[in-house]
Amino acid sequence: MNTRSTFSASLERDRFDRFAALLARQLDGDLLLSAEGYPSLTESLVGVHPIAELIISATTTPAQIKDFCFNTPDPALGYISYTYGMLLRGVASDKATDFPLGHLKKYAAIAEYADGQATITASDTDLLNRMTALLTGPLDHAAPGPVTGLPDTPPRLSLDQAGYEAGVRETLERILSGHTYQLNLSTRFSWHCPDLDPLALFLALRHDHPAPFYAWLTSGPLRVLSTSPERFLRVEDGHVLSQPIKGTLAFADYSPELNAHLTKSHKESAELSMIVDLIRNDISANCTYDSVRVEHHKSIFQVDNLLQMYADVHGELREDRDCLDLLFDAFPGGSVTGCPKQSSMRIIEELEPHDRGVYCGSIVVIRDTRNMDSSIAIRTATHDTETHTLNVYAGSGIVVDSKPASEYQETLAKADKFLGLGEQ
Amino acid sequence: MDVLIIDNNDSFTRNLEHLLVAAIDGATVAIAPYAALPDVDLTTPDLIVISPGPGEPAEYPGYERVFSAGKPVLGICLGMQIINEHAGGTTGRLTGCVHGKTDTIRLNGIERVVARYHSLRVQTVGSGLTVLAENRDSIPMCLGNRDDRILGYQFHPESFLTPYGGWFIEYALDFLSLS
Numbered sequence: 222m223n224t225r226s227t228f229s230a231s232l233e234r235d236r237f238d239r240f241a242a243l244l245a246r247q248l249d250g251d252l253l254l255s256a257e258g259y260p261s262l263t264e265s266l267v268g269v270h271p272i273a274e275l276i277i278s279a280t281t282t283p284a285q286i287k288d289f290c291f292n293t294p295d296p297a298l299g300y301i302s303y304t305y306g307m308l309l310r311g312v313a314s315d316k317a318t319d320f321p322l323g324h325l326k327k328y329a330a331i332a333e334y335a336d337g338q339a340t341i342t343a344s345d346t347d348l349l350n351r352m353t354a355l356l357t358g359p360l361d362h363a364a365p366g367p368v369t370g371l372p373d374t375p376p377r378l379s380l381d382q383a384g385y386e387a388g389v390r391e392t393l394e395r396i397l398s399g400h401t402y403q404l405n406l407s408t409r410f411s412w413h414c415p416d417l418d419p420l421a422l423f424l425a426l427r428h429d430h431p432a433p434f435y436a437w438l439t440s441g442p443l444r445v446l447s448t449s450p451e452r453f454l455r456v457e458d459g460h461v462l463s464q465p466i467k468g469t470l471a472f473a474d475y476s477p478e479l480n481a482h483l484t485k486s487h488k489e490s491a492e493l494s495m496i497v498d499l500i501r502n503d504i505s506a507n508c509t510y511d512s513v514r515v516e517h518h519k520s521i522f523q524v525d526n527l528l529q530m531y532a533d534v535h536g537e538l539r540e541d542r543d544c545l546d547l548l549f550d551a552f553p554g555g556s557v558t559g560c561p562k563q564s565s566m567r568i569i570e571e572l573e574p575h576d577r578g579v580y581c582g583s584i585v586v587i588r589d590t591r592n593m594d595s596s597i598a599i600r601t602a603t604h605d606t607e608t609h610t611l612n613v614y615a616g617s618g619i620v621v622d623s624k625p626a627s628e629y630q631e632t633l634a635k636a637d638k639f640l641g642l643g644e645q
Numbered sequence: 646m647d648v649l650i651i652d653n654n655d656s657f658t659r660n661l662e663h664l665l666v667a668a669i670d671g672a673t674v675a676i677a678p679y680a681a682l683p684d685v686d687l688t689t690p691d692l693i694v695i696s697p698g699p700g701e702p703a704e705y706p707g708y709e710r711v712f713s714a715g716k717p718v719l720g721i722c723l724g725m726q727i728i729n730e731h732a733g734g735t736t737g738r739l740t741g742c743v744h745g746k747t748d749t750i751r752l753n754g755i756e757r758v759v760a761r762y763h764s765l766r767v768q769t770v771g772s773g774l775t776v777l778a779e780n781r782d783s784i785p786m787c788l789g790n791r792d793d794r795i796l797g798y799q800f801h802p803e804s805f806l807t808p809y810g811g812w813f814i815e816y817a818l819d820f821l822s823l824s
Contacts, residue, residue, distance in 0.1 A: 399723075399764035400699045402744035491745035495762070498657060498745070498804050505659035510666045515805045560744075561656035564699040621742050621764075 370416030407616030653698025725797025732771025
């Protein structure tokens, strides 16, 4: 019998963030931290002391993942990589990957934050008391501090400007031949930084650049630093919501006219519309007839000095399907593959010299068969604490109207919060 | 009505399935991947739908058995181009290819907004096929043969950008003598 004790308290979000930082620093906690004011706000969650782990490999089946997630009522937190999605979609790759294809954990204690309320649930009274003491004690010292060990040299790029622009030109040729309608092309920025404190980096980013799907995950010597603004799929008592983002406008000084500039762009609108039709398709496999609908098409929010366009795509999960049927049939998200998905993924595999790994996969919280939330793992970095390699990835959606130089600049804009680190 | 969609590895096939179920009373829709085309049972469906998909008709051999099955056939996008090439027509690159954008066409005397996703176009029309709608740039948007019970749409009635997708399915059923 898995008996659990709980503690609840009203709390400011900033105080919960500091508490979460302590749990990560002192108890190796894994973090999913949301932020207010975004259309894809989600519940923040911290997992402490794993009691069960599933490291996903090429031989791990979706049925095994379901068994891990659903065999106890505890929530599972972790990531599923884009590389695992390639296997699901039948896209072969012989590139080396330095991360497991996924890593999910269940925990002895969970701390959650939603609607101004923090709740700690633990199977161990001592652990509950220790976490409660941290939460109710002084937290000033847990504020984000200076980040040590930041790289002060330029990154190595898997696709430098010339390589990226050549990739865009090749993509345009594939579009003209009909093999893809839109394709997301990415590049990887790598640094060797032996003295980097990656958790301090994550917390500083979180403080300075809030977004709804921040995640700090440990996987052996590896660390995931995800700062994503994008929801992939949420299932809430069977109600499905996807919020694909496409259409980006970088700005230095915001003015309301910029919104109309973005929504009136035929190119940016087409990018979003294509991915909306794609996610409609991908959820329809597991949703009831007549339930799939689009709302708030071409809505806009701001994140990281970028305007981003998105839509809400709704559906109702079929009674005979669970949230992981939905996730795996739709995975990886269309906004990071392009359309049609399988053909675009094959071209991506051809044009990108790097393995995407966690990047463009998903950070997931799976609660039960009809409740989960997940991000698209964009604006995401990884750090290897043994090789001291920091990898940052960024990409851009290529459509027929794309200009190679502009698309490269868009990748830089998306990576800017990481790229500017050495200048701080 | 039993409907079979042959799926050319497309990412809009399920949208098509949901549209067909919504537009046809009592329809049951089955989906067969293109790879199963040589073996799929074509005797039971009342309507065979050829889906959109990446690439050009030449990359999808084997559709002869669909056209010789004696069933009404509806082709969408690539599916229309496959119908056209089966009739001896040709496919070429579309100048100013268009994806995820809307256009206006007139079909059966009614003007409708439709969603377009295509890099290629019907270049020359196959024998026996009549162009039933085209856009203002004279790109064929619908073609068919009522006697042979074949119809193709170059645009995407299943897109959320096509406001009256069900109307196009009703037109197809009428054209194919299924209503």
